[in-house]
Amino acid sequence: MTRTPVNVTVTGAAGQIGYALLFRIASGHLLGADVPVKLRLLEIPQGLKAAEGTAMELDDCAFPLLRGIDIFDDPNKGFEGANVALLVGARPRTKGMERGDLLSANGGIFKPQGKAINDNAADDIKILVVGNPANTNALIAQAAAPDVPAERFTAMTRLDHNRAISQLAKKTGAPVTDIKRLTIWGNHSATQYPDIFHAEIAGKNAAEVVGDEQWLADTFIPTVAKRGAAIIEARGASSAASAANAAIDHVHTWVNGTAEGDWTSMGIPSDGSYGVPEGLISSFPVTCKDGKYEIVQGLDVNEFSRARIDASVRELAEERDAVRELGLI
């Protein structure tokens, strides 16, 4: 049977993450090795030429699953018929830029893109926001798309999730494949909380295996939470290949499901679970099945975790209030 190609829109396609992402989408890593894709690349006018160059390289790979590449600078066209949208292009913080300026500049991108998704995307659209501040950009886009079910707007914390697994594997000597049920709570920012209290290493409780709360508080959490800044410091540019890899993981898991007995972390609109105010786009432990996700319920949240989840959620609420004041939501 020949499958209808899935339309995947990528914004910021000519950027660093875009370059690391597009070839993996085209080779079947986003949706599955038997799912043909059509790429729709959205850029600003200054990015079009570079996007065309990337499209030439994609052609030159002769990917069996790639059924077409179109390039746009108009969001309405870029999101036309999109089944999956990866919102990567964003306005980075520049020197001297205040937080309000950053939110406002990104509002100018994510509000029109949300509206364009609302008006043009396919009914089954799934959206992942990667561009920072990812959670609040997702909130802005979602608010501009009242006809799209709110839960289709998600923000990326899978990179944080993967970073936390890797740090835990290094500390304990376990292979990454032995580590399950790790959770990132809150915002994709330095306030995020990587939680190992429910995580397992080869079936044993991870916090008990580590047995070192000082390492947890003083090394593990800050290392994961500040990893993005450490990469920028070392590379002179923000993480690109690992971010692209996480975006692939996020969508692949959402579409194809979590493994039995495991869960992942996604920034999703809160339904009020775990005391996170309804509507905030916050990271939660989720399981995925049949293209839908569900928050893992019933986890005990100890005092150590509660304080950290609350701090990150407070920051999300402040960002929401700021974009509300700017009239972006």
Ligand SMILES: NC(=O)c1ccc[n+]([C@@H]2O[C@H](COP(=O)([O-])OP(=O)(O)OC[C@H]3O[C@@H](n4cnc5c(N)ncnc54)[C@H](O)[C@@H]3O)[C@@H](O)[C@H]2O)c1
């Ligand atoms: N959530 C995460 O875990 C995570 C991780 C790493 C990076 N990021 C963020 O991802 C974003 C992209 O990173 P990058 O390294 O690819 O940046 P980059 O500057 O290399 O590329 C961004 C691209 O977006 C394009 N762009 C800007 N505005 C656009 C618009 N309105 N429509 C379409 N395209 C637009 C630019 O022309 C550029 O080509 C940044 O905001 C970065 O902070 C998020």
Ligand SMILES: O=C(O)C[C@H](O)C(=O)O
């Ligand atoms: O681009 C950044 O500010 C950092 C990025 O979000 C990351 O976590 O690597």
